[in-house]
Amino acid sequence: MGLTTDSAAAPAGAAAQGAGPGTPPAKDDLASLKVVPARHYARWAAAVAVIVLVAQFVHGLATNPVWEWGVFSDYVLSETIVQAVWVTLQLTAYATVLGFLLGTVLAFMRLSRSPVLQTVAWTYIWIFRSIPMIVQLVFWFNLSALYKELGVGIPFGPAFWSVDTNSLIGTIGAAVIGLTLHQAAYAAEIVRGGVIAVDHGQLEAAAALGIPRLRQIRRIVLPQAMRAILPTAGNEVIGLLKGTSVVYVMSIGELFYRVQVIYGRNGRVIPLLLVATAWYVALTSLLSVAQYYVERHFARGADRTPPPTPIQRARRLVRSLSAAAAQRNRSVMPLNPLGDSR
């Protein structure tokens, strides 16, 4: 390897420093000495072990007939499955947007100075974090058993307007409500965590400038809170995407329910679970990429220079690798071979 130290290379380095040909470098002239990078033998051994294990697994995926890749490719883009994916995406989108809207309101209620709002928000969060999502969903599914009609009127008195529960809230509606209410309780705490992480001086400055309260929240507090909110919120959205699989108990045609129906009919359990897995992984990956760019957007002003995009990073890596290769050819390693990485 080109990295190996040997004394034969040393005179070339000395020559590059301008010392006379054949003259060995002075003992205390560190700048002319060749730099030997630290060797990580354990790391190399671990890398080999990991590569072997991964190869074994991939080999198994490819050769074990139980995976039935033929069945997988028949179904993965079939109309039924694509439609089911669409339902999953819709449930996720509605529950995310509505859940975080309600959660944000709840967070500011808990942070408000009004004891009434504080108590209401605290109670809501306490209740909806205490009930398992699946239990709550089944409750909503059976809402019409509890209340046949929903209406507006005088409490304990006559109703002015009422509507049949089932016609007002369909199955999908019940699922969205259930997911949203559950999500809002968690979102509230995530948003609250982000808001209390914002420097108190920011609020004082906004107050001292007389900026109206709602505008303070929207323009000053939330954008700064987003930096603390987003990593956890990303977790929540991804959790929710997979969490929608729970609504199969309400016989809604989302991804996991459809897959179950199909393998219940044809018995091909493993390849159909693979279909679901592939879709969940693909959608989660998309969300992770989106999260990266959203986080980058809200980081503006936080650093003197914004963090590089993956494309910029890849370009920089290629450039530094080729620079390192060029250096190696000259056989003298600079003290900081890759330069400042930021």
Added chain:
Amino acid sequence: MTDVTVDFDDVTADLDDVMVDVRGVHKSFGPLEVLRGVDLRVRAGEVTVVLGPSGSGKSTLLRTINHLEKVHRGWISIDGELIGYRRSGGKLHELKEKDVLKQRTHIGFVFQNFNLFPHLTVLENLVEAPVSALRRPRKEAEETARRLLDRVGLADKAGAYPRQLSGGQQQRVAIARALALGPKVLLFDEPTSALDPELVGEVLDVIKDLARTGTTMIVVTHEIGFAREVADTVVFMDGGVVVEQGPPAAVLDDPQHERTRAFLSKVL
């Protein structure tokens, strides 16, 4: 309540053109009494510098003037308008936050650690309050902002984010931001205490320039030289009260109270 207002005007009539009037202000944090009956009058166009050891209540006093802290006794008025309260029917009614925010647009406040909004550019920092609190058209607010940035010597930094600026530049932006509302009085809470020594001068220069143009200011600081040069009145506070006040030559060179002498001997 016209008669009440007249009544109130009578109280302040003993001094001409008083801009800031602080009367018998008390303030406690729990058992700790930070202000114990502070009286202070600042005339329009004057610069008042407040000196005092740390813990003497000078920052708290400044923060009560724009109602970032509520007072427990006494009252404060700016340009004849009570701060934080409305007087009617022989009672003081606490103002709602909305009305307090409106009052604050007349009072510029400059913080020790700048408190610029880091996610907004310098120009956006200056435009935010005039647009949202005073409902000025954005274009007009931007023109004012650029003029003010030019005045503090930072016309070329309009598009920069605060963290890309030095401490001195950030504080100059913060001063421009306070000026953008066209306040009646500017309050400075130790504006140079968070700065490296070589950056203090550029910020003090901006404040001196404001003093020359007749801006009413109250400056809490430890810069004695600045007080001597710029102040019309120097106020020395200790233990939550004003110990003595007067022209800088009197207070700084010929202090009448032992506590003032002790403090000045330490900092001069």
